[in-house]
Amino acid sequence: MVRFRRQGFHQQATAVLCCLSFHISFCTLAADKLRFVLYYPQVPPYMYVDQQTNKVVGLVPELLEEHFSDEKVKLEFILDNRRGAEHRLYSGDVDAMLLAPEWTQKPQQLIFSDVLLQHRDYLFALKPFAIGSSIKDWLAGKTVCTRQYYVYEVLEPFFRQHNTTRVDASSELAQMKMLLSGRCDYAYINEHVARWLQQHQFADTALYQSPEHFGEVALRVAFHPGWQPYLRGFNQYLARQHQKNNISKKLEFYIQQR
Numbered sequence: 001m002v003r004f005r006r007q008g009f010h011q012q013a014t015a016v017l018c019c020l021s022f023h024i025s026f027c028t029l030a031a032d033k034l035r036f037v038l039y040y041p042q043v044p045p046y047m048y049v050d051q052q053t054n055k056v057v058g059l060v061p062e063l064l065e066e067h068f069s070d071e072k073v074k075l076e077f078i079l080d081n082r083r084g085a086e087h088r089l090y091s092g093d094v095d096a097m098l099l100a101p102e103w104t105q106k107p108q109q110l111i112f113s114d115v116l117l118q119h120r121d122y123l124f125a126l127k128p129f130a131i132g133s134s135i136k137d138w139l140a141g142k143t144v145c146t147r148q149y150y151v152y153e154v155l156e157p158f159f160r161q162h163n164t165t166r167v168d169a170s171s172e173l174a175q176m177k178m179l180l181s182g183r184c185d186y187a188y189i190n191e192h193v194a195r196w197l198q199q200h201q202f203a204d205t206a207l208y209q210s211p212e213h214f215g216e217v218a219l220r221v222a223f224h225p226g227w228q229p230y231l232r233g234f235n236q237y238l239a240r241q242h243q244k245n246n247i248s249k250k251l252e253f254y255i256q257q258r
Contacts, residue, residue, distance in 0.1 A: 034227075073230075082150075083149045085097050121189070142165070145186065148169060154214045172194070172197060
């Protein structure tokens with residue numbers, strides 16, 4: 001009798017655990033909202049708030065909306081700076097953000113999508129770069145406007161050894177304004193954001209891009225590990241968009257859009 005009851009209890013407990021396990025798995029797979037970080041200050045053409053419609057627009061929101069609407073997952077954009085948002089991502093206070101793994105403090109605690117897009121970083125100046133000059137010629141003893149909290153590994157040797165001075169700004173727009181005001185000799189900005197700024201903020205200003213770029217950055221969507229069940233589908237979606245050249249076309253649309 002005792003043995004029978006123990007077997008019955010074991011069977012019931014097993015059934016309950018199986019149901020609980022199924023329920024947890026189902027909840028993990030059936031998230032209904034993705035809390036995605038909208039950087040502040042904002043970064044056109046990647047993601048920003050349209051001043052006329054007050055809607056979040058840009059390359060990244062469009063791609064996310066297109067994919068996750070098919071997954072029946074709604075998007076919620078959370079405004080935060082990059083450093084603060086990264087810590088919130090580790091804790092699960094937000095679900096995802098646009099990042100490069102090498103920028104993060106604890107990449108092993110996140111899961112990353114395949115490459116969404118790549119960009120190259122350049123120096124921008126108010127006068128042409130001398131023909132035949134080198135990176136050392138440009139930077140030695142000069143001042144460079146950079147983004148606050150960002151790590152620039154390729155520039156670090158110049159900061160340490162060649163009397164190059166770093167002046168931090170809160171945004172790429174602020175970097176450009178500081179360049180125009182004479183607070184720095186160069187602004188160090190990625191090619192896509194620089195093109196957007198030239199099109200929309202500084203159309204009447206002659207800006208010169210360095211002949212050489214400073215490395216290439218592969219931007220990905222960094223997810224909290226709880227979103228692992230969605231990663232494969234999102235990567236497949238990105239692959240299809242790259243094959244059709246849609247990401248490049250969408251990026252160009254947002255750079256040119258007025």
